[in-house]
Amino acid sequence: MVTLNHYLLVSGLLFSIGLVGVVVRRNILTIYMCLEMMLSAANLTLVAFSRFRLVEGLPDYNAQALVFFTITVAAAEVAVGLAIIVALFRARQSVDITAVEKLKG
Amino acid sequence: MPAVLFYLFSALTLVFGLMVVVLRNPVASALSLVMSFAGLAALFISLDAYFIGIIQILVYAGAVMVLFLFIIMLLDIKAEALKKVNAFSVVGGALLAIVFIVQLGMILGGLEAGKKTVADVPIHFEAAAETQKLPTIKDDLAKKSLPDTKLVGMALFHRYPFQIQLMGALLLVGTIGVVILSKREVN
Numbered sequence: 510m511v512t513l514n515h516y517l518l519v520s521g522l523l524f525s526i527g528l529v530g531v532v533v534r535r536n537i538l539t540i541y542m543c544l545e546m547m548l549s550a551a552n553l554t555l556v557a558f559s560r561f562r563l564v565e566g567l568p569d570y571n572a573q574a575l576v577f578f579t580i581t582v583a584a585a586e587v588a589v590g591l592a593i594i595v596a597l598f599r600a601r602q603s604v605d606i607t608a609v610e611k612l613k614g
Numbered sequence: 615m616p617a618v619l620f621y622l623f624s625a626l627t628l629v630f631g632l633m634v635v636v637l638r639n640p641v642a643s644a645l646s647l648v649m650s651f652a653g654l655a656a657l658f659i660s661l662d663a664y665f666i667g668i669i670q671i672l673v674y675a676g677a678v679m680v681l682f683l684f685i686i687m688l689l690d691i692k693a694e695a696l697k698k699v700n701a702f703s704v705v706g707g708a709l710l711a712i713v714f715i716v717q718l719g720m721i722l723g724g725l726e727a728g729k730k731t732v733a734d735v736p737i738h739f740e741a742a743a744e745t746q747k748l749p750t751i752k753d754d755l756a757k758k759s760l761p762d763t764k765l766v767g768m769a770l771f772h773r774y775p776f777q778i779q780l781m782g783a784l785l786l787v788g789t790i791g792v793v794i795l796s797k798r799e800v801n
Contacts, residue, residue, distance in 0.1 A: 511620045514728035519624040519657070521718040523631050523650075525711035530635035532707035533699070538640050538686060542647050545678065546631055549654055549670070560661040561730060565745045566738030567760075568662060570769035576666050577770060580673055581781045585788035587678050591685045592795035598689050 516557035524550035537594055537604045541587070548583050552576045620660060626653035640691050644682045651675040662737070664762040 523546060530543030559572030594604065601608045630650035634643045651674045658667035722728055743755035748768065754761035770778055 510731050511617050512729050512731050514722045514725065515620065515624075516657070516661070517722055517728065518718070519627065521715060522628055523654075525714050526628065526631045526635060528714065529707040529711045532710060533703050534635065535700075536640060536691075538682065538691065539634070539643050542634055542643055542682065545674070546634065546647065546650065549651065549674065552666070552670075553654060553657060556658050556661050556663045556666055560663065560732065561727070561735055563735055563737070566740075566742035567765065568737070570765050571773070573663055573666055573766050574769040574774055576663075577669070577766065578774075578777065578781060580666075580669055582784065584673055584678060585784050587681060588788050589791050589795070591681060592792040595685065595689065596795050604689065604691055 513557055513561045517554060520550045520553040520557065523547075523553065535606050537597070537606050540606070541590055541594070545583060545587065548579060552579055555579075620657070623653045623656040623660070626650070627657065640686050641683065644679055644686065647682075648675045648679045651679070661732070662760055662762065664760075665766045 527543040527545075527547035527550060530546070531540050534540055534543065555572045555576050559569045559576075562569045562572075564570075597609065598604055627650050630646045630653065633646040634650065637643050637646060651670060655667040655670040655675070658664075658670055737760060739755050739758045743752050746752050746755060748764070751761050751764050751768070754764070
């Protein structure tokens with residue numbers, strides 16, 4: 510028996526794996542991948558709630574429209590973010606976040 | 615969807631998601647993320663969200679991850695040398711995750727609506743066919759097939775036309791930003 514709680518728990522676990530990755534890893538590319546993972550986990554929550562909340566006998570498509578917008582924003586964010594990483598690599602010759610410490614107090 | 619498939623695909627998603635964090639080679643991380651997204655797309659499809667599932671494969675596993683692999687190739691990044699991991703950040707990250715999961719478990723334990731299965735909330739094709747106005751959607755619903763893509767399109771273009779145009783502007787701004795950021799300065 511797969512309930513709504515199962516989906517929400519998988520989503521929460523995926524989100525926390527991504528969170529650990531963002532905090533622990535120092536390779537800026539891996540951090541970006543973990544961010545994508547967290548966004549996808551949030552999408553799973555939205556789609557699960559959309560299926561379990563029927564509107565006029567159909568899944569709630571407002572939630573799926575929001576997922577569509579999230580995916581669009583994530584794609585734009587990745588494109589800009591990777592361009593910033595390339596610019597950073599040109600300046601520092603490294604993708605390690607410890608190489609970027611100019612703002613450190 | 616049978617329960618065994620749900621457990622298979624969620625295990626796929628979580629195990630490969632964990633490998634993204636654990637593996638040191640960025641290429642291996644990126645390929646693990648592709649597998650993780652494929653499992654997630656299967657979960658979307660199990661929730662009758664066919665359009666979102668396909669978009670997940672096309673946009674995330676296809677376009678976004680190819681962009682990642684392309685940048686890894688372009689920058690020629692080698693696997694990280696095995697240096698001592700920062701114990702403070704590992705403990706902090708694990709603590710954050712554990713607190714989050716415990717809190718989520720406590721909320722889910724008390725959530726009455728969360729004990730429903732997909733079979734408990736079946737799609738009412740007859741009732742939906744009567745309320746829908748568009749003939750193509752009506753016909754599909756009368757045939758007891760869910761016109762998922764048409765319904766997502768209805769939601770996007772009927773209810774959120776302004777937001778769709780905003781997304782177009784966002785993608786345009788993103789494209790221009792990428793071009794300006796990657797341009798070499800000419801001295």
